[in-house]
Amino acid sequence: MPSFHNGAVEIAYLDEGEGDPIVLVHGFASSKNVNWVYPTWVSELKKHNRRVIALDNRGHGDSSKLYDSEQYSIGAMAADVRALLAHLGIVRTDMMGYSMGARVTAYIAYSHPELIRSAIFGGLGIGLIKGGGPGENVALALEADSLDDVTDPVGRTFRAFADQTRSDRRALAACLRGSRRLMTNEEAAAIKVPLLIAVGTTDEISGSAQELQKVIAGSEVLDIPNRDHMRAVGDRVYKEGVLDFLSRRP
Template identity: 40%
Template structure:
């Protein structure tokens, strides 16, 4: 792993391949390896001629953690993606995020649109438009001493995923509270970059991509058949849709 500094935090990243740069922002409780390498994404993009830039988002993987909620705003995470481009001397890049990473990618397109070319927001959909997205069950699951008593299946899934990836659960709980704040929906209409929104047909955490894409000028929506939030990540139909989008 290599490291760069952003907003006082030491963050990890990995670069693979040669060609046009694309930055990949992973989902909550994941890591660059779990989200992009183990799923075959980095190989698929390298084979398509891309230089793949994969950070561990702040508080995740081998990046530095904070226990201050203000350090986990989506604007801060979007700033990390720009700081990574600066560190690498890249004027711009394509950008793909999954779930939490997709939220950060959309905010990056709002706030730093000149630095990103095409944007893929996957694992997010209509639910992102809800003003009230209660973080309580997931936060409680992350902080529980014993996961066997967690009744909420979605929250339990995040807890087990965090444990599998060896994450700092206290940092993740702080992060989750921040990213579940109301999303800046009004800014979606200001995005001027080409955007693709992708969700799984059975993804109850994201819901349908169409209502979100409809608020972004010119955005396209794709639904991956018969996949939930976790299984969409490595799905072939998701990869095919993204590679077609990037091919223009």
């Protein structure tokens, strides 16, 4: 698997297929494989003549593990993505992020819109501004000696997932504490790139897609029926909606 360095941080990535590029940014406690390869996003996009680039965010997958929460700001992770684009010589790209990855995508769409041809926020609605999702309860669950010591139900879910994926739990706890920056209403409203907001209809983590649509003028909403935050990732409606959106973007 190829990798490159953004300063002292090594970032692992994949780069497959030919055609217009799309960059995929995974969610918290996931990885490029868990979020994009195993649910067949990479193969599906390649079938539709796309060059697919997906990275492991710092602290995740095969990328560098860091233990200082200040090294996990959304801005720092967005800088890793921009460095990857520069490393690959990509001037402009479509970009899809899921959950935390959608926060990273939103940050780039706001601060460096010249890099973004279109954006997809998967698993993130008004939570971009109002917050929600895993908090200190999850960080403490990740740091617990054993899953048996975790009583918080949300913490148990994330801890079990981290154990299943054999993640570095200390790095994930630091990431969670460092990546909680929310966008202001004004920052989100300043996003002008073509945007699709895709959220499961039973997702209690992302916040309302329709409420975020009211903030970001011209954005579109894709409801993923009967899917929660975890199960929406590989859903067929999600994939078909994204492919349709990409086929229509300028």
